[in-house]
Amino acid sequence: MEKKNLDWGNLGFTYMPTDYRYVSHYKDGQWDDGELVTEEKIVLNECAGVFQYAQTVFEGLKAYTTEDGHIVCFRPNMNAERLQGSAEKLEIPTLPEGRFEEAVEKVVKANAAWVPPYGSGATLYIRPFIMGSGSVIGVAPSDEYQFRVFATPVGPYFKDGAKPITIRVSDEDRAAPHGTGNIKAGLNYAMSLHSTMDAHREGFDENMYLDSATRTYIEETGGANFIFITKDGKLVTPKSDSILPSITRRSLIQVAEEYLGLTVEHRKVKFSELEDFVEVGLCGTAAVISPVGKVVDHGREILIPTGMEEMGPVTRKLYETLTGIQMGKIEAPKGWIKTIV
Ligand code: PLP
Ligand code: COI
Numbered sequence: 182m183e184k185k186n187l188d189w190g191n192l193g194f195t196y197m198p199t200d201y202r203y204v205s206h207y208k209d210g211q212w213d214d215g216e217l218v219t220e221e222k223i224v225l226n227e228c229a230g231v232f233q234y235a236q237t238v239f240e241g242l243k244a245y246t247t248e249d250g251h252i253v254c255f256r257p258n259m260n261a262e263r264l265q266g267s268a269e270k271l272e273i274p275t276l277p278e279g280r281f282e283e284a285v286e287k288v289v290k291a292n293a294a295w296v297p298p299y300g301s302g303a304t305l306y307i308r309p310f311i312m313g314s315g316s317v318i319g320v321a322p323s324d325e326y327q328f329r330v331f332a333t334p335v336g337p338y339f340k341d342g343a344k345p346i347t348i349r350v351s352d353e354d355r356a357a358p359h360g361t362g363n364i365k366a367g368l369n370y371a372m373s374l375h376s377t378m379d380a381h382r383e384g385f386d387e388n389m390y391l392d393s394a395t396r397t398y399i400e401e402t403g404g405a406n407f408i409f410i411t412k413d414g415k416l417v418t419p420k421s422d423s424i425l426p427s428i429t430r431r432s433l434i435q436v437a438e439e440y441l442g443l444t445v446e447h448r449k450v451k452f453s454e455l456e457d458f459v460e461v462g463l464c465g466t467a468a469v470i471s472p473v474g475k476v477v478d479h480g481r482e483i484l485i486p487t488g489m490e491e492m493g494p495v496t497r498k499l500y501e502t503l504t505g506i507q508m509g510k511i512e513a514p515k516g517w518i519k520t521i522v
Contacts, residue, residue, distance in 0.1 A: 185294050185334075189301035192336035194467060199332050201291035203284040206314075207274055207326035215284060217291050221331070230313025230323030237367045238267035239310035240281075241466045242428075244289045244332070244521065246299040247509030252522040254307070255507050257285050259428045264309060267364035272322035273311050281309060282519070284330045289521045292332050299508065302342075306335040306467070338404070338467040339386055343500075345474030345489050346386035346463075348402065350452070351376050354393035355400065355423075362400070362423030373403040387463070389476060391452055392421060399450045405465035406430040409450065409458040410495045416443050417458070419450040429464045433499055435514060440502050443495070452478075460493030461485045470500045 198221045205215030230236035240260040245253055261281035268275050285307055289296065297303035309330040313323030339346050353376040356362020361369055373388070380388045389407075392398040399407060399419050406427040409417040416437045418430055437443040455461075461473040474489040475482060487493035492500060505511035509518070 182293050184296075184298060187297075187334060189297045189303045189334070190336075192297070192303045192334055193340065194306075194335045194338045195333075197333050199292040199295045199334070201288060202329060202331040203288050205276075205280070205284070205328045207328070208324075212274070212277055212280070212328070215280070215328070217287055223327070223329075225314050226316045228316035228318055230315060230317045233317060234313075234320060235366075235368045235371060236271055236273065236313035236323055237310060238264060238271055238273060239308060239365055239367065240264045241365075242285070242307050242309075243466055243507075244296050244305040244307060245507050245509075246296055248299055249509060250299070251509065251520050252289060252293060252296050253507075253509065254285060254289065254519045254521060256428055256432065256517050257282050257519055258516070259431075260285075260309070263365060263426065263428070264311070267366055268311055270361060270364045271366055273313065273326060276311070276328060280328070284328070285309065286519075286521055288330045288332050293522055295332065295334050297334050303334055303336045305332050307332045335467075338465075338469075339471050343472065343492055345472040345485070345487070345492070347384070347475040347477065347489075348387045348389050348473055349380055349383065349385040350476065350478040351380070351388035351390050353388075355388075355390040355403065356393065358392075358394050358423055360423060362421075363425060365425060370403070377403050385477065392423065397452055399452055399455070400424050401427075402463055405463035405468040405471070407450075408433060408462045408464050408470070408496070408499070409455075410460035410493060411457065412459055414443060414495060416445045416495070416499070417450060418445070418447050420447050421449065427465055429466060429469070429503070432517070433464055433470075433503060436499060436502050436506070439514070440511075441498055455483055459486045460496045462492070462496045462499075469504065470496060472496055
């Protein structure tokens with residue numbers, strides 16, 4: 182199979198249509214068998230649930246080319262499980278058992294020429310989603326849905342790759358207690374667009390959201406969870422019912438404990454503790470691990486000791502071990518790697 186002729190090393194985190202995508206329809210109370218299609222455009226009624234009441238949930242995972250030339254996905258079963266939970270919360274019918282993995286596998290296989298080569302720094306980002314396609318005018322769940330999966334080759338989420346970023350404490354909240362912050366629904370991202378763009382206009386890469394009830398605990402950013410390293414080398418990750426349960430973060434906890442012998446604390450993290458940490462990073466499928474060099478709280482600068490040039494040493498070890506596992510250089514825990522080709 183010949184790879185597409187792309188400048189793999191210089192891809193950004195942008196959408197590029199690939200050759201095939203998967204679609205399955207839900208109608209009359211059931212999902213059809215689903216198929217690969219080539220058409221990327223979707224024709225829907227103007228009154229579809231997704232347009233009127235944002236009834237849509239999604240996932241994000243990646244396919245990698247390993248050192249020995251296979252194409253693999255990282256823990257797709259975890260994304261499948263999270264999508265079911267997101268769907269339930271928005272009254273979207275869940276998928277038949279195994280359907281998510283089957284669709285991801287079909288899309289990756291069919292787009293193998295678009296999977297960036299090993300060592301290029303790029304990966305194939307896979308975006309599964311389910312949206313209400315039937316018309317609704319009163320506030321109600323749709324009676325028809327589409328489950329779709331498309332894929333697009335991507336480079337780093339932040340434009341300078343692994344360079345530390347600067348974030349600010351947001352005045353707007355991302356999620357309410359007992360709300361939808363812990364599911365992956367488009368609505369969580371729609372309402373973060375204004376604060377994200379405002380952060381960009383003010384020269385920041387991202388927002389740090391605090392818990393909306395007390396504004397004293399660190400939650401997450403618009404698209405990633407946080408990791409912190411203490412002076413004595415512990416990994417600390419915020420625990421909250423209103424943040425997305427990041428698969429990368431849950432994987433890093435295991436990597437830290439089992440591969441690097443670190444002590445891990447998954448607990449509530451006070452904003453006032455930030456100054457005590459020696460390394461700070463964002464973690465997620467898109468962000469991988471992106472180091473944070475500076476946090477600005479209403480003009481007060483909190484400089485992370487690792488500075489604006491490099492990832493800190495513990496963050497680097499975590500990054501190298503995680504990506505080593507994803508790219509087949511380091512043996513993965515059982516069940517983490519699904520070989521597609
Ligand atoms: N938090 C938010 C709000 C996200 O959108 C994402 C991305 O999926 C994450 C965290 C990281 O989750 P994961 O590691 O499963 O990609
Ligand atoms: C992901 O990491 O997969 C996400 O969905 C985050 C998004 C901000 C791109």
